[in-house]
Amino acid sequence: MTRQAYPLGFTTAVESDTVRAGLDEEVIRLISRKKNEPSFLLTWRLNAYRHWQTMHEPSWSNLKLNPIDYQAISYYSAPKSKTDGPKTLQDIDPEILRAYNKLGISLEEQKHLSGVAVDAVFDSVSVWTTCKEILNEVGVIFCPFSEAVLQYPDLIKKYLGSVVPYRDNFFAALNSAVFSDGSFVYIPKGVACPIELSTYFRMNAANTGQFERTLIIAESGSSVSYLEGCSAPMRDNHQLHAAVVELIALDDAEIKYATVQNWYPGDEKGEGGVYNLVTKRGICRGKNSKISWTQIETGSAITWKYPSVILKGDNSVGEFYSVALTNNYQQADTGTKMIHIGKNTKSTIISKGISAGFAQNSYRGLVRVAPQASHARNYSQCDSLLLSDHCGAHTFPYIEVRNSSAKVEHEASTSTISDEQMFYFQQRGIDTENAISMIVNGFCKTVFSKLPMEFAVEAEKLLELSLEGCQG
Amino acid sequence: MLEIKNLHASVQKKSILKGVNLTIKPGEIHVLMGPNGSGKTTLGKVLAGSPNYIVSKGQVLFNHHDLLMLSPEERARRGLFLGFQYPVEISGVSNIYFLKAALNILRAQQGLKALDALDFKALIQKKLEILEMDESFLYRSINEGFSGGEKKRNEILQLLIFNPTLAVLDETDSGLDIDSLKHVAEGINQFHHKDNGLLLITHYQRLLNYVRPDYVHLFHDGKIKKSGDYRLVSHLEKLGYEKALTRELA
Numbered sequence: 001m002t003r004q005a006y007p008l009g010f011t012t013a014v015e016s017d018t019v020r021a022g023l024d025e026e027v028i029r030l031i032s033r034k035k036n037e038p039s040f041l042l043t044w045r046l047n048a049y050r051h052w053q054t055m056h057e058p059s060w061s062n063l064k065l066n067p068i069d070y071q072a073i074s075y076y077s078a079p080k081s082k083t084d085g086p087k088t089l090q091d092i093d094p095e096i097l098r099a100y101n102k103l104g105i106s107l108e109e110q111k112h113l114s115g116v117a118v119d120a121v122f123d124s125v126s127v128w129t130t131c132k133e134i135l136n137e138v139g140v141i142f143c144p145f146s147e148a149v150l151q152y153p154d155l156i157k158k159y160l161g162s163v164v165p166y167r168d169n170f171f172a173a174l175n176s177a178v179f180s181d182g183s184f185v186y187i188p189k190g191v192a193c194p195i196e197l198s199t200y201f202r203m204n205a206a207n208t209g210q211f212e213r214t215l216i217i218a219e220s221g222s223s224v225s226y227l228e229g230c231s232a233p234m235r236d237n238h239q240l241h242a243a244v245v246e247l248i249a250l251d252d253a254e255i256k257y258a259t260v261q262n263w264y265p266g267d268e269k270g271e272g273g274v275y276n277l278v279t280k281r282g283i284c285r286g287k288n289s290k291i292s293w294t295q296i297e298t299g300s301a302i303t304w305k306y307p308s309v310i311l312k313g314d315n316s317v318g319e320f321y322s323v324a325l326t327n328n329y330q331q332a333d334t335g336t337k338m339i340h341i342g343k344n345t346k347s348t349i350i351s352k353g354i355s356a357g358f359a360q361n362s363y364r365g366l367v368r369v370a371p372q373a374s375h376a377r378n379y380s381q382c383d384s385l386l387l388s389d390h391c392g393a394h395t396f397p398y399i400e401v402r403n404s405s406a407k408v409e410h411e412a413s414t415s416t417i418s419d420e421q422m423f424y425f426q427q428r429g430i431d432t433e434n435a436i437s438m439i440v441n442g443f444c445k446t447v448f449s450k451l452p453m454e455f456a457v458e459a460e461k462l463l464e465l466s467l468e469g470c471q472g
Numbered sequence: 473m474l475e476i477k478n479l480h481a482s483v484q485k486k487s488i489l490k491g492v493n494l495t496i497k498p499g500e501i502h503v504l505m506g507p508n509g510s511g512k513t514t515l516g517k518v519l520a521g522s523p524n525y526i527v528s529k530g531q532v533l534f535n536h537h538d539l540l541m542l543s544p545e546e547r548a549r550r551g552l553f554l555g556f557q558y559p560v561e562i563s564g565v566s567n568i569y570f571l572k573a574a575l576n577i578l579r580a581q582q583g584l585k586a587l588d589a590l591d592f593k594a595l596i597q598k599k600l601e602i603l604e605m606d607e608s609f610l611y612r613s614i615n616e617g618f619s620g621g622e623k624k625r626n627e628i629l630q631l632l633i634f635n636p637t638l639a640v641l642d643e644t645d646s647g648l649d650i651d652s653l654k655h656v657a658e659g660i661n662q663f664h665h666k667d668n669g670l671l672l673i674t675h676y677q678r679l680l681n682y683v684r685p686d687y688v689h690l691f692h693d694g695k696i697k698k699s700g701d702y703r704l705v706s707h708l709e710k711l712g713y714e715k716a717l718t719r720e721l722a
Contacts, residue, residue, distance in 0.1 A: 438565050
């Protein structure tokens, strides 16, 4: 028996401005008009849409997906606001503030988590960004994507789609056509961003999709640490989330990107839950640059994502640390791609998959070493922990090496919690639920240690919660 | 504190315990000796509540409570400790984290407040010295990569930290070199006092050179065949189980 608590599954009663369901050029023009976008962006969206129409949903993943009716989804939903954009917190619907408070995120400056700036995205739009003054002082730009489009069109023009072009894949093309908001980060030359940046995505309206875009640019010698969190109400139909994240690191720059994904996973029978179909990719464009992905994936009915790094600059470093936990009927097909192009490039992949109930958990990873990437190095470790007799763990490593000086290592393991281990814990007074959480936390320790301190604690709690009632 | 009455138990339909009777009073040390496969380990596991065994008959009272009705963790929380013959390895969970979590559960049961990291370190430091264990033990995964002797010492370390009212130690002296044996014996003696009980399962007299038992029982074919005092040990060592048993039965 598995029961699962999802305390974040509440809905918020706000008046929304929701575009009619369905997708055509008219809807795309409407979204673009609502945001007063420059014409280059509308053209880009329409090109993406036209290309998307020629594409098919990918079928290679190890996921069982109900067919998605793209005409039944509304592609834009925004909470109505009295003014055009909130100038102060008073302009935001108090229901939304209450919703974020319930999620443990305060948008009031004096109460926010110390040292963290938050961009709060509610359905299709960003509702508030905190800590703007601190960031302004050092020239860091952290704002809603739609604001960046208007204020920094040159940066958007230069970098949008430069890492994930709209032709990349079906869901990236869809996102490029209809994306509504997201976060934009620009770290100027030589600046170490003084605080953590984070975005909290909340899907509220029914029958809508969330299609956000995040773009982070780290100029030469700069560094930034960014964290995103997500949740959604419990709804018995599937909600679609198709995001795109692009990271660009120039010479000697470093980007750390962490995700704590806790979208509604569906109920214990597999009804409802979010389809999380995401394209995340970073490019180490400059020499000695570094991009590090850390993800804690516990939510969503379906997770399909492969945060990747293109190691173009010489001596650049890519890292991927992942914990993916699936319970009940959740399915995850997740991993990474490390594309070595520059010389002396290094990548590390640590993936921890945990399955319980009837869940299926797949690691899929590609390590590619191009002919010119001399002395490239990769170390991959993929561990799976099975907590029931009905769940599955799968590993699909792809390794393509075209340079003989490369060193590529891959280690994999699968384990379960034996009756003997469980009895040992019990004999010392520790019940099975606590024993499982101790073992799971131990299993994930190397990945948790990559998260900022306060989020590592959150992640532990989240895992405990997601496994509640699950006994091997 | 412990009263076992006519206890029968089986594993996979094979009958192992066939009518065990044993009473342990506070302050007593009992020793269970007997040939391999006679059911000594099963007795320890059944008392601790291992789900692998089915109790078909009999009763066990522990401090006047029906022990067999309790879950394994509940038995542990009420002061029953089993030192495992083969302590299992648990990778990824550090020893100190495990020990502290378990101790704080026991303390909560006794209405005591949880120890923080510093208080716990202070408590454990003394116990480590008794057993001559290196502090690095604490930061390794539970029993992972431990030698046989290290695993056994780790069990005794837990005995000293959790301080149960009744401890069943299953062949804690097997596979130890002389130094380790001395440390284990020292640990057992440190633990023992007039209010707690000990049931030692062993094959050898050598542990009993350091730990003086009040009663010695010869266990065979699922039950206690003969009971006596310390002198029974040398009797058994001299004759061997086979002969001792045939003489007994004759």
